Amino acid sequence: MNGSSITSHILRFIGLVALQSLLLNQMTGTVGVYFNVLLYPLFILFLPLQLPTPYLVLLGFAVGIIVDAFVPSWGVHASAGAFSGFIRGFSLMPFAPKGGFSAKDPIFAPAHVGWQTFIQGSALFMGLHILWYFTFSYFAPVFGWEILKKTGAAWAFTMLFVALYAAMFNPKK
Amino acid sequence: MAPLLQLLLRNGGFVTFLLVELASFAIMVNFEDRHEEIWANTTGILGGQALEKRQMATDYFSLYETADSLARIVDSLQARLSNARQMQVPVRDTFFLVNYDSLSKTDSVRRKTVRPQYEFITAKAIKNSIAGTSNWLIINRGKNDGIQPDMAVVSPEGIIGIVRHVSDNYALVMSVLHRESKISVALPRQKNAFGSLIWEGGNPNEMTLRYIPQHFIVQENEPVVTSGYSLMFPQGHPVGKVKGAPKADPENPYFLEIKVSLSQDMATVRDVSVIHNLFKAELDSLQSKISGNER
Numbered sequence: 001m002n003g004s005s006i007t008s009h010i011l012r013f014i015g016l017v018a019l020q021s022l023l024l025n026q027m028t029g030t031v032g033v034y035f036n037v038l039l040y041p042l043f044i045l046f047l048p049l050q051l052p053t054p055y056l057v058l059l060g061f062a063v064g065i066i067v068d069a070f071v072p073s074w075g076v077h078a079s080a081g082a083f084s085g086f087i088r089g090f091s092l093m094p095f096a097p098k099g100g101f102s103a104k105d106p107i108f109a110p111a112h113v114g115w116q117t118f119i120q121g122s123a124l125f126m127g128l129h130i131l132w133y134f135t136f137s138y139f140a141p142v143f144g145w146e147i148l149k150k151t152g153a154a155w156a157f158t159m160l161f162v163a164l165y166a167a168m169f170n171p172k173k
Numbered sequence: 174m175a176p177l178l179q180l181l182l183r184n185g186g187f188v189t190f191l192l193v194e195l196a197s198f199a200i201m202v203n204f205e206d207r208h209e210e211i212w213a214n215t216t217g218i219l220g221g222q223a224l225e226k227r228q229m230a231t232d233y234f235s236l237y238e239t240a241d242s243l244a245r246i247v248d249s250l251q252a253r254l255s256n257a258r259q260m261q262v263p264v265r266d267t268f269f270l271v272n273y274d275s276l277s278k279t280d281s282v283r284r285k286t287v288r289p290q291y292e293f294i295t296a297k298a299i300k301n302s303i304a305g306t307s308n309w310l311i312i313n314r315g316k317n318d319g320i321q322p323d324m325a326v327v328s329p330e331g332i333i334g335i336v337r338h339v340s341d342n343y344a345l346v347m348s349v350l351h352r353e354s355k356i357s358v359a360l361p362r363q364k365n366a367f368g369s370l371i372w373e374g375g376n377p378n379e380m381t382l383r384y385i386p387q388h389f390i391v392q393e394n395e396p397v398v399t400s401g402y403s404l405m406f407p408q409g410h411p412v413g414k415v416k417g418a419p420k421a422d423p424e425n426p427y428f429l430e431i432k433v434s435l436s437q438d439m440a441t442v443r444d445v446s447v448i449h450n451l452f453k454a455e456l457d458s459l460q461s462k463i464s465g466n467e468r
Contacts, residue, residue, distance in 0.1 A: 053186025061193045065200075075200030075208075082197060086190040136201065139208050 005106065005173040009047065012171070013063060016040045021070035024161075036154035037161050040067055040077075041129045044084045045108055045122060046171055049101040053089060060085025073137070080133035087128055095121040109171045122162050123155075130154045241295075247329060248293035248446050255291045255407030255448075291407050292449040294318060296326070298333075298442045301348075303377040308348035308439075310334060314447060315342040325405035325448040331437030332356060332412055333445050335405060344447070350377055350439055358382060358412050358433075359400035363389050367400045370412065370433060377439050380413070382431040383422055389429065391419045397433050404453050411436050 020040040028035055044060045064081025068074050092101075092108055095117045105112040108121055134147045134154070202212040232239075296318075300311040314320045316339050326333040326346050334354065338345040347354060350372050360366040368384040382397065395415040401408025416434040423430070450456075 054189040057186055057189045057193050061197065064197075074204035075197045075202075076205070078200065079194055079197035082190060082193040086186055089186075139201070139211050 005048070008171070008173050009043070012046060013043050016043045017063060017066050017070075020067050025067075025071060034150060034153040035157060036130075036150065037157045038080075038126070038130055038133060038154060039158065039161050039165065040064075041081070041084050041126060042122075042162060042165060044081065044088060045125055047088075048106055049092075049108060050103070050106075053086060056085035056088055057082050058085070076133065076137050079136050080129055083132045084125065084129040088125060091125040091128055092121050094124075106173050107171060110166050111170055111172045118166065119159070119163065123159055126158050126162060127151075127155050130158060244295045244444060248295050251327075251329070251446060252291050252293045255410070290451055292451060293446040294320065294449060296320075296344075296445050296447055298346075298445055299343075301439075301442050303348070303350055303439050306352050306374045308350040308377075310346040310348055310442065312344050312346055312445060312447070313342070315340050315344050317341050319449065320344045320447055321449075323405060323453070324450075325403075325407075326445050327406070327410055327448060328437050328442060328445050330411065331435055332399065332406065332410060333437065333439075333442055336447060348439065349380065349435075356406065356412070357400040357402045358397050359408075360385065360389070360391060360395055360415075361398050361409070362395050363391065366391075367402060368428075368431075370397070378435050379416060380433045380435060382415075382433050383425075383428060385419070385429045385431060387421065387427055387429060391415055391429065391431060393417060404450055404456050405448065407448060407450075413437075 016039055020038070024037045024039060027037070040063055041060075043063050044056060047056060047059060060081035060083070061078050062081070064078035065075075067077040067081075071077070095108075095113065097105075101108075108118065110118040113121070131147075131151045134150050138147050201208045203209065294314060296312040296314040298310045299313050300309075302308045302310075310326070310333065312320075312326065320336060320339050322336055322339060324336040326336060332349055334346040334348040334351070336344045337347045349356060349370070352372065352374070354370075354372055356370040358368060358370045360368075366385050366389050368382045370380050370382050372380050385391065393415055397412040397414060399406040399408060399410040399412060413433045413435040416432040419429040419431040421430065422428045
């Protein structure tokens, strides 16, 4: 990971946290309770594919806790971020080429893995993140049906924004 | 901090994930009101259930002590009941019995507090027979526990027998189902109806009551209790009930022959009490003044 790629990740971190906190979280209150878009996990998804899991977990926790601070929803986004860091490797495994990802694929982005694989991989990754987030947000099994409904709605809206983000910024590193 | 980070990295993603999740969880339940409330409720319910289970287990393991303690309480109550009955002392120059509360009242004749007469000692039957004509029991109390020959043995349901021989730790009890057994009993619904209860063999739940005069009209199912006219059994302890209609005694037509169904099933004797008459030595000594022919 060279200096310019670190800068890209830092900028992405700041940009996604700002977008999530200052725009997307506010839209839920305006548009409706089922309109939830969780875009900040893209920071975790776009971290280098060769990065070891413990770093992914810690960085996931870091991005989550900062989003928590803006909401505020202490610990819920942090928990979901750490979870996404932990499962990123497993959720992208089915979409890896034979022999796994190599140095040729620095990040899981359409520019390296193609649009179809990117949408499939990010759909699974985002779905798991959102499910974990709403499970811990409601924090009681009695809300099971509500959790599933919100997860489904949020997943659909989030994937739309993921595609838009990837098309607009087309990240390469 | 750096060594901790090294440790996390060395041990892979799972440990890191676990620790970070624990931290997130702690943040959630400490800073989020809703999460704190749900968490407190859940731990309260689970904690309560765990405590209840623990209490149930503790109760189960202390059942033996509880049973032992209850047996002692039963003994104490039986002693108080028997002693309270005994407080019906005859007042001089009258035929009336006067009731005395053994704890607070005084004997008007003696002008001093009436002393209790019986002490109950808890025991367990460790051997029992009912099949022969001379049946015996062995109980797990002996000389070391204050057991002496000629003490009565009862259960809360009925009478069991009389101690005949004692060793240091055990005692041999002559069962009421013994051909030499003869217990003085009464019919409490009749006035002054006393007789002797004997066993004629056969049915182990049935004994024969003799020497109740013919003029008593005895009904079926009337209760039969100990009479108190012995140095061993206290007055009024349950024995059984009249079984069937009384007949004239074929050996002595002036008396009735009454079958008595025992209230204590002699085949299932387990927890018993040995009765110590605290005045027995004094009464024995008094009785020994009467010459053999007069007795």
